[in-house]
Amino acid sequence: MFRIRRIYDTSLPVNRQAIAQVQQILRDQFPELDKKDIKKLPEQLTNPLKYRFRSILSVAEDDKDRGEVKGFALLLHAPDLKFCYLEYISAAEKMTGRGIGGALYARLRSEARALGVIGIFMECLPDDPALCRDPKILAQNRARLKFYEQYGARPFVDTAYETPVKEGDDNPPFLVFDDLGEDVQLPAQRIRKIVRAILERKYSHLCPKSYIDQVVDSFRDDPVLLREFRYHKKELPKPAQNGPHPVERQIALVVNDMHDIHHIRERGYVESPVRIRSILREIEPTGLFHRIAVRRFAERHLKRIHAADFVDYLKTMCAGLSEGKTLYPYVFPIRNAARPPKEMAVKAGYYCIDTFTPLTHNAFLAAKRAADCALTAARSALEGQRLAYALIRPPGHHAERRAFGGFCYFNNAALAAEELCGYGRVAVLDIDYHHGNGTQDIFYSRRDVLTVSIHGHPRFAYPYFNGFDDETGIERGLGYNLNIPLPEHLDGVGYRVAPGKAIKRIQRFKPAFLVIALGLDTANGDPTGTWSLKGADFRENGRLLGQLGQLGLSTVVIQEGGYDSRVLGSNARQFFRGLWEGTFGD
Known part of the structure; x- marks a missing residue:
């Protein structure tokens, strides 16, 4: 099996290794390709101004061994003329015929639709015997055009595009066009501009101006015509739909299907299952979401951000509690790593930061499933999803490297960030009413993950001991933690200054991925907060953050707090409507 992910960053070792394998596939599968064209690939990804295209590289990797590239595709995007050009698509040696090319091309079509382009242009060698004299090559050309x-996708007709640059040359390419299933009309004036852009930006070193003018001027039909179907019946595949928007413009939704096994039936315990139901009831009818299945991840993922002894303690302690038994930390020994308490119940305080976060028989299981949801959402971003949402409980942003608390056991936002940072820089923006002390603790000495938290000032808001604005990181992480503590009483207009400040810092950081720890407890009347944000404020805040997505970021949203079930769902709906509008410019 294989999975497809997009390469955003050329500096990380895992991405450099993937790019090197792509270059080897180019050498193996395109032996006549100039070595300079192969060598320039990394620069194509980082310097769109030089090559006058924005390059989008996707690789098909072994699902178990992320180091093995089985195939790749390079799509060129011209934002000025709103078209895409397929530069290369190929499986590795001995990997052809295994569905890799089809999967890659389907992904590219989704990418192109999300970019709002007219379609994908590409060159294919001709299936006409008059243009290709070698029967073996002719058969290969026919197979490719059939695919x-x-x-x-079909060639343009009645044009001079396939005219050889040098008279007598064999096998000149057709210009082929895929309208992405939209059955669009092709105005001659627009197509001529696109054809000129392709020839000048890609082949100016090979094609004299007179040749380019000749080819461009040959597109005279209005609208420009495509060849009739030759290999298939005329049944154009339509974009996959799951509601009123194409899947690639929807938000991947992963829900903790085991959240309700962790149900504390005690008065005042606001972190309850109704939170998930309230949000789902409001967001699913919007048509902005499509559900994806939760994947299972090994516990080693938890131990990448949490201390192993802490993870093992939670698992063992919860498994040993009987159904219906609730254990609250009640003794808080000095955390001497050399002499932790021996009694399991007393040890709870060794690993906890408060007295109101209980351990139960199912707490570990529910928290592990929430962690799996966060990792699933992160993986969907790696695989090309622009927006993903992990709707989970219990929440996670108060869980530190070796401590639980604030209803949190494992830090879901940090898990997502850790998964993503192997492929590019990650910014974590926490917009819960309470400070994301756990996320800060986990990444405080690192610079590959920027942590930003907007929250009530710790002089009056939980967790009280963290979240001050002079906490900016240590060692290599100095300057990569930003806290924006806010006054006790605040409306939506007053709040809006903080996201603007956070966005500017994130833009300077230039991440490939954004993780949003979404707290809806900033709402007017929330039992754990003091602010008065309303539905319109959530929509506007979502729209502001969505504008970061227009910079090419993939965004993963992790559910944190929010406890007023009367408005919880509607505020979530408003936030995601704004986030979607900001991301896609609608």
Whole structure:
């Protein structure tokens, strides 16, 4: 099996290794390709101004061994003319015929639709015997055009595009167009601009101006025509739908299907299952979401951000509690790593930061499933999803490297960030009413993850001991933690200054991924907060954060707090509506 992910960063070792393998595939599968064209690949990804295209590289990797690249595709995006050009698509040696090319091309079509382009242009060698004299190559050309035609892609007709640059040359390419299933009309004036851009930006070193002018001027039909279907019936595949928006413009939704096994039936315990139901009831009818299945991840993922003894303690302690038994920490020994308490119940205080976060038989199981949801959402971002949302309980942002608290056991936002930072810089923005002390603690000495928290000032808001604005990181992480503590009483207009400040810092950091720890406890009347944000404020805040997505970021949202079930769902709906509008510019 394989999975497809997009390469955002060329400096990380895992991405450099993938790019090197892509370059080797180019050498193996395109032996006549100039070595300079292979060598320039990393620069293509980082310097769009030089090459006048924004390059989008996707790789198909072994699902178990992320180091093995089985195939790749390079899509060029021209934002000025709103079109895409397929530069290369290929499986590795001995990997052809295994569905890799089809999966990659389907992904590219989704990418192109999300970019709002007219379609994908590409060159394919001709299936006409008059243009290709070698019967073996002719058969290969026919197979390739047959493959693309199943998606509705066909060559332009009645043009001079396939005219050889040098008279007598064999095998000149057709210009092929895939309208992404939209059956669009192709105005001649627009197509001529696109054809000129392709020839000048890609082939100016090979094609004289007179040749380019000749080819461009040959697109005279208005609208420009495509060849009739030759290999398939005329049944154009339509974009996959799951509601009123294409899947690639929807928000991947992963829900903790085991959240209700962790149910504390005690008065005043506000972190209850109704939170999930309230949000789902409001967001699913919008058509902005499509559900994805939760994947299971090994416990080693937890131990990448949490101390192993802490993880093992939670697992053992919870498993040893009987059904219906609730254990609250009640003794808080000095945390001497060399002499932790021996009694399991007393040890709870060794690993906890408060007296109101209980351990139960199912707490570990529910928290582990929430962690799996966060990691699933992160993986969907790696695989090209622009927006993903892990709707989970229990929450996580108060869980530190070796401590639980604030209803939190494992830090879900930090887990997502850790998964993503192997592929590019990550910014974590916490917009819960309470400070994300756990996330700060986990990344405080690192600079590959920027942590930003907007929250009530710790002089009056939980967790009280962290969240001051002079906490900016230590060692290599100095300057990579930003706290924005706010006054006790605040409306939506007053709040809005803080996201603007956070966005500017994130933009300077230039991440590839954004993780939002979403707290809806900033709402007017929330039992754990003091602010008065309303539905319109959540929508506007979502729209502001969505503008970061227009910079090419993939965004993963992790549910944290929010406890007023009367408005919880509607505020979530408003936030995601704004986030979606900001991300896609609608």
